[in-house]
Amino acid sequence: MQRVLLVDDDKDFTSAVSPLIENMGFAVDVADRVSEARSYLARNRYHTLLLDLMLPEGSGFDVLDALPLDRTPDKVAFVTGHSAIRSMVDHLAGPNMTYLVKPIEIQQLQDLLLRKRESAPATYERHFGVLVGESPAMQALYDMIGKVAQTQANVLIQGESGTGKELVAQAVHNASAAQGPLVAANCGAISAELIGSELFGHEKGAFTGAVARKPGLFERANEGTLFLDEVTEMPIDQQPNLLRVLETGKVTRLGGTTELDVSCRVVSATNRSNENIADGGHLREDIYFRLAVFPLQLPPLRDRKQDIPLLAQSFIDQMNEEYATAYALDDKILASLQSYDWPGNVRELRHTLHRAFILSDRNQNTLSLPPQLGSPFGRSATTTEQTQSSDSSSNLQAGTTIEAMEKRLIANTLEAVDGNKKQAADMLGISLKTLYNRLNQYKQSES
Amino acid sequence: MTKQDIHHKLRNLMNNIAMNAELAKLQISQQAPAEKILVSLEKVTESCRSCAEVLDSEPHDHG
Numbered sequence: 001m002q003r004v005l006l007v008d009d010d011k012d013f014t015s016a017v018s019p020l021i022e023n024m025g026f027a028v029d030v031a032d033r034v035s036e037a038r039s040y041l042a043r044n045r046y047h048t049l050l051l052d053l054m055l056p057e058g059s060g061f062d063v064l065d066a067l068p069l070d071r072t073p074d075k076v077a078f079v080t081g082h083s084a085i086r087s088m089v090d091h092l093a094g095p096n097m098t099y100l101v102k103p104i105e106i107q108q109l110q111d112l113l114l115r116k117r118e119s120a121p122a123t124y125e126r127h128f129g130v131l132v133g134e135s136p137a138m139q140a141l142y143d144m145i146g147k148v149a150q151t152q153a154n155v156l157i158q159g160e161s162g163t164g165k166e167l168v169a170q171a172v173h174n175a176s177a178a179q180g181p182l183v184a185a186n187c188g189a190i191s192a193e194l195i196g197s198e199l200f201g202h203e204k205g206a207f208t209g210a211v212a213r214k215p216g217l218f219e220r221a222n223e224g225t226l227f228l229d230e231v232t233e234m235p236i237d238q239q240p241n242l243l244r245v246l247e248t249g250k251v252t253r254l255g256g257t258t259e260l261d262v263s264c265r266v267v268s269a270t271n272r273s274n275e276n277i278a279d280g281g282h283l284r285e286d287i288y289f290r291l292a293v294f295p296l297q298l299p300p301l302r303d304r305k306q307d308i309p310l311l312a313q314s315f316i317d318q319m320n321e322e323y324a325t326a327y328a329l330d331d332k333i334l335a336s337l338q339s340y341d342w343p344g345n346v347r348e349l350r351h352t353l354h355r356a357f358i359l360s361d362r363n364q365n366t367l368s369l370p371p372q373l374g375s376p377f378g379r380s381a382t383t384t385e386q387t388q389s390s391d392s393s394s395n396l397q398a399g400t401t402i403e404a405m406e407k408r409l410i411a412n413t414l415e416a417v418d419g420n421k422k423q424a425a426d427m428l429g430i431s432l433k434t435l436y437n438r439l440n441q442y443k444q445s446e447s
Numbered sequence: 448m449t450k451q452d453i454h455h456k457l458r459n460l461m462n463n464i465a466m467n468a469e470l471a472k473l474q475i476s477q478q479a480p481a482e483k484i485l486v487s488l489e490k491v492t493e494s495c496r497s498c499a500e501v502l503d504s505e506p507h508d509h510g
Contacts, residue, residue, distance in 0.1 A: 010459060012490055016466035023473055081458035102462035106469045129477050150480070177480040 002047035002322070003027045004113065007037040007063055008079065009056055018181070020106065022170075023129055024113050025318060030181075034058040038066045046073040048113055053080040077112055079104060114321055122317060124310040128171035131164070132314045133307035137299035141168070148294045149175035154246070156231075156291045157269040159298030161419045162347030165269035168298060169227040172267055180224025180264065185217050188233035188421060189436055195238050197254050200245070206255025218251045221264040231268035231291065232282040233422050233432070239284045246290040266291060271419060301342040301349060308338050311346060315353045316367070326365050327357060333367055340373040410438055448504055456501045463494045 004021050008014050009032040018028045026047065031037035034057040041049075041063070051060035060078055067073075078099040100108055124132050127142050148155055149172055157165045166184060173182040190198050197206075201216030217226055228234075234242070245251050246266065250259040268291045270277065277283050283291075301308070312329055320327055342348050352373060360368045410428065417423040425435040448456075471487040 010463070012463045012494070013459070013466055016463065016470045016487065016490070020466065020469055020473060081455045081462065102458040103465045104462060105465065174477060174479070177482040179483070179486055 001025070001027045003029060003044055004048045004050060005029050005031065005037065005040050005044070005046045005073070006050045007031045007034075007055065007060065008050070008052040009033065010052070015181070017109070020109065021113065024110065025321075026113065032056065034062045037063045041067060048075045048077065049073040050077050050079050053078055053082055075112065122314070124314055126314075128174045130167045130170050130174065132310050133304060134310065135299075135304035135307045137304045138307060141296065141298070144294075144296060145171050145175055148172065148296075150177075151294075152265055153293040154265060154291050155267045155293070156288075156295045157267065157298060158273070158295060159269075159271065160300050160345055161271045162345030163298040163300060164346050165271075165298060166227065166229060168296060169225065169267040169269065172265075173225040173227075176225065176265065178224045178265065180222050181220070182225045182227060183217050183221035184227040184229065186229045188230035188432060191433060192235045192238070195234065196241060199238075199242065200251050200253055201256075202254035203256045206253070210255065213253070216251060216253065218245055218262045218264065219260060222262050223264065225265045225267055228266060228268040230270060230421075232270040232272050232277060232280075234283075236281070236284065239287050243284070243287050243290060246287075276420075301345045305338050308342075308349065309334050311349060312337055312353060315350050316357070319354065319357050323357075325357075325362060327360060327367050328365060329367060333369055336369055336373070406438070407442060410435070448501075453501055453504070457498060460494045460498045460501065464491050464498075467491045467494070 002025075004026045006014055006018065006021070006028055008030075011032070014030045014032070018030060021028050029040050029044070029046075031040055032055075034055050037051075037055075040046075049063075051063055053060045055063075060080075064076065073096075075096045075098070077097075079102065080099070081102040098112070100112070125134075126132055127138075128145060131138070131142070145168065155169075155172055157168050159165055169184070170182060185198060187195065197210070197214065197216070199216050199218060201214050201219055202210050204210060204213045245262065249262060251262050252259050270283075272280070272282060277288065301311075309329070312334065316327055316329055319325070337349070337352075344351075352370070353367070356367045356369050359370070360366065410424070413424045413427050414421070417427065421435055421439075422432055425432045428435065467487045467490040471484050471491070474484045474487060
């Protein structure tokens, strides 16, 4: 999903415009000061940067000055109440630089963020603004989301990798009466040393490098929803601290002495099965019962193949919109997509279509699927055969690069441990962070 | 406040009115709970009140 960075210190504006932009299909990060914006820009690449002119600690131009060259957003727009902005922005070079004078209209935002296209209205519904699919399994899921959203109960989402757990968390948030934001974090991607500071925040000087006070995820999600992805990868020694916050609704920043009241729904997710959670010792029993007040099980894509045409159409619509193209899906392609088992689930479907989109002839508006569907992480009969043959020493041919062998080794190990990244990292003798870095690297080189 | 300050404040408040009204429309179309929609609409009326306060303030244009 493409990202928008909104830099503005007017919270009434940012809290209203963020969900509007999210509804246009973007993920939104909000920064209310120059240093925070710089920090976001150093970590992510953005489709659009929406920038207020006057900010605490400086101006929007100070944010522009710090833009990393390799992460320049596709579009930059100043959004300000100063009508003198016109003459200021006219001095700046670049066709992708523009300005919006407050009060702005939703149409102006749509024109900025989305290319206009002339296409038929969508033939699918986005349930709760994010979920696509009409299969019985999804209907049952929508029913449960609707029910749990009316309560404050914590939700544990279980499902295979790529089934859309983060979107379901977003759906629960959208359907709820929560007034605060949805704040997401991946417990598997935060180092053991930093997870306490990330979750609970810290005071200035709490530890070496804590140069300023930082609110934790619980504080940021106050009155809203905290989404903890891969919660079973959280270090076991940190879990009692999490339990305490869940039980008392109070959080103390690291190095702090004051207890702060926090009220948010915790939606957590894992791709581990119930048996694996119970037997593997990944989650304390008391934590499990606090997090899984209402468990939601997501169906794998192979169990709802009738949703593949709707999902495929929604992805193609997004890509057509983004690149101003008009590709269509024909029956042959849909039949081909429905005949595959999609071990990587909806994520694999989306990436396959993206790859097809890149490879297709733009003059003909017809998509060309790769000759054989599958990925290094696939577990279908076809890919398994390939993986087994690649295991044999006869396949260690001279001329294979170490990088290619490393990629194959990581894929095989992940497959052997059923996608469990922590276990795979242990087996490979590398840190979990290194494993994530490698997987991100492969993902980037594929796209 | 100078006239320029007043214009700037009013533009920001009108912007909050526009965006929260758009948010309420979106929430209604997504069948969001009434409490959520009411908060968005409350922000609209709150900003309208603030507009009135700014308009009542006397401008001191030094320019």
